[in-house]
Amino acid sequence: MSSFSRVLALVVDDNHYMRVIVCTMLRAMGITHIREASDGAEALEIVRDWRPDVIICDLVMETLDGIEMTRLIRTGSDSPHPYVPIIMMTGHTDRSHVLAARDAGVNEFVAKPLTARALIDRMKSVIDNERAWVKSASYTGPDRRRRKSPDYRGPFRRASDKAENS
Numbered sequence: 001m002s003s004f005s006r007v008l009a010l011v012v013d014d015n016h017y018m019r020v021i022v023c024t025m026l027r028a029m030g031i032t033h034i035r036e037a038s039d040g041a042e043a044l045e046i047v048r049d050w051r052p053d054v055i056i057c058d059l060v061m062e063t064l065d066g067i068e069m070t071r072l073i074r075t076g077s078d079s080p081h082p083y084v085p086i087i088m089m090t091g092h093t094d095r096s097h098v099l100a101a102r103d104a105g106v107n108e109f110v111a112k113p114l115t116a117r118a119l120i121d122r123m124k125s126v127i128d129n130e131r132a133w134v135k136s137a138s139y140t141g142p143d144r145r146r147r148k149s150p151d152y153r154g155p156f157r158r159a160s161d162k163a164e165n166s
Helices: 016-028 040-049 066-075 095-104 116-128 159-164
Strands: 008-012 033-037 054-058 086-090 108-111 133-135 140-142
Touching (some): 008 016, 008 040, 016 033, 016 054, 040 066, 054 066, 066 086, 066 095, 066 140, 086 095, 086 116, 095 108
Parallel strands (some): 086 108
16 A cells, blocks of 8 residues: 555535544544545635645535636635645545546546545545646646557547657
8 A cells, every 4th residue: 555644635524524524534544634625615725725645526526616616726816725636525526527527627536435445546646646637728637548558549639649659
């Protein structure tokens, strides 16, 4: 298992008990540098003064939800940390919510009820397997492609794709 002892984690959820559960799981992984926020607005204030290595946030929150918080972190003109990995957790796992989170720039998505294994897997993914970054007019966030398909025959639109396939 990866060593998470130096990871700085921000947990954002409007439910106090969910924050307690997530923080307990993180401590069990060896993470001791944890801060908490009860909504996206509070999280943005924390990120201005403290640069977490990962943000774990709920999707549905009052005031500022996880998707809007992610958009502000990724594309806000005053965002101090646009590349921070974001893990979105929610009980709303229908396709529309997953796509909205992905399109906002979330790195990973995890369903509630949260399990320690699922959280460890997502943490390993964002810490150990950092994906390339994409910034365009319509999207800012991690590369959505998770693997290269040798059978792909469509157009290659990125410079890195063209270099590899010429």
